[in-house]
Amino acid sequence: MPSKKKTTIYDIANEAQTSASTVAAVLNGTWKKRRIGEETAKAIRKIANQTGYTINMQARGLRRSRSGLIGMIVPMLDNRFFSSLAQAFESHAREQGLSPVVVSTLRDPEKEQATVRALISHNVEALFLAGATDPDSLAKICKRAGVTHVNIDLPGSKALSVISDNYNGAKTLTNALLARSSGIGANADIYFIGGIGSDYNTQQRMQGFRDALLERGHKVESSTMRPTGYAAELAESTVRDLYLQLGRLPDVLFVNSTLAFEGVVRFLRTLPIDDVRKCSIGCFDWDPYIELLHFPVLMVRQNATEMVAEGYRRLKQSNAEAKKIILIPTELIVSDERPPLKV
């Protein structure tokens, strides 16, 4: 029975001895308004079920100039933070009866633009630009096409941006790290590792880190700031070099991103455990397994769910003041509230 061609409202109209208009009305819910007979409606619905009718959204979309699609770009999907964003994004989409289209663009400005154009071609009803490297050119493209959009995670100057409160998150983390390592002096060795110096979020985090240190009377030399990128390898060798140079680990280590943290741990696990525990270690970003390492780690967890929720809220009240940056609070996670490893 499975027909190769999809059934259309005309097929159903034929079968039901009625018109396409009537079928359309019954199937899209406007039939009460049109006061279509209960009988007719029932018959039509029956045939629709039998034939396995599914509406053609392209046709509907073309006619109503809406698509039922909502788009998101992210740097990559196989990453805790961005996949949480994607997950939240598409839960919301479904709630609103929209189909989510999530595409990763690998922090490549050209891919970002091409993807945004592609999504616009599909007439997405709105666009979430998460972690876009060049939000402002994307904003231009969107504006031209009249597509509303919001920046997530990385802010742009031409549209509403919902991002983590990186500054305060970093400051809180730094303060907590310092509180841990009681008894260190003004000349203590305190390092910031990972992230990209030109990146807005990294800058904010470095600023929060720096301010926390200054407020507590610590010196901050630029050599202690090491935005080594998002890769694990460079973070690993940086900590190793520090260790060799100081003859021990720094007193405090602020690692920016779970990926860089991976590299750091890769080195730390080669050291005697008591050495590692003397160091006060923090990670900006959260991973469940980091909580399970053999030494305590303070983490900043970003609220992906809330960032996306806020993005959706703002899209609805599209009256809202655009070009604004909305900061979403982060959460400080302390890994060793549970019984520590007995050695």
Next chain:
Amino acid sequence: MPSKKKTTIYDIANEAQTSASTVAAVLNGTWKKRRIGEETAKAIRKIANQTGYTINMQARGLRRSRSGLIGMIVPMLDNRFFSSLAQAFESHAREQGLSPVVVSTLRDPEKEQATVRALISHNVEALFLAGATDPDSLAKICKRAGVTHVNIDLPGSKALSVISDNYNGAKTLTNALLARSSGIGANADIYFIGGIGSDYNTQQRMQGFRDALLERGHKVESSTMRPTGYAAELAESTVRDLYLQLGRLPDVLFVNSTLAFEGVVRFLRTLPIDDVRKCSIGCFDWDPYIELLHFPVLMVRQNATEMVAEGYRRLKQSNAEAKKIILIPTELIVSDERPPLKV
């Protein structure tokens, strides 16, 4: 200048003093075939750029009855394995000029069906069903609509399925675990924890586990098989109970899934490290942080990339024998090839 209405080929035709057909041909690449003047083409392209024209895929799709969309359903996105699948899926999609639509359905059969229907409504050109709980009803829906699809990770009987070689992966892992714990007798305590007993993959893995044990002369009692589900909590309490019951850890622990493993580690970290190291521990599934724990873990890494690649390959040669299960080899990962932690 940004116009609220999107530009269409008619707008461009007006401006360029030519016809919509010509504009269409220039913009979609068929213009050489139609031998349109280089001049005309150039003029049209210029206007298209100025006005920020983007083709309306809904219109094109409606006309050509293709959509440029390709769909995938996954249980969830915020999970290493499934997000790797999603990532691979959409790289391939982009390579082929398709826009990937990935939707998570939370292992809920109703959501799966609703989502598949929604995707079909959007005229996706093919469908990847990853980890679907009820692939066969989905297959029916797809067949009716004439949408080709392939099952990934969890097999169905009505369409091609590409899944991990769970049986051999588990067997290899078990053998490696046994090889580690040399000197244990036929009555050694060897446990399988996590996964769902009714789940095809879990069954295969249990079978591989069991066969490896039998071949090496170990007894396998059903009480040693504990498919406690995919949640961390139950796995945690199960290991704790085992520990209390045996007065020590089992000799070998096979944990099915990184999520269950999280629970296991949550308990293990409360034990003296030397106790933990006496136990030969394995995890079916991989996570970079598991490699960095303070005790060695053997892991089975599934090849998400290859599964997706194979899926795409098969879709192309749609002649291919359907209803077949294709097994993708897994990889055994040994976590402690690097220098171990000095205590």
Next chain:
DNA sequence: CTGAAAGCGCTTACAG
């Protein structure tokens, strides 16, 4: 309570 008809923005034979 119901249907005929126009139109959404493309593509593509067909006719020049």
Next chain:
DNA sequence: CTGAAAGCGCTTACAG
């Protein structure tokens, strides 16, 4: 080398 026209499958005033 180029254009007029039909048609993809819907929606929606409009007319009964």
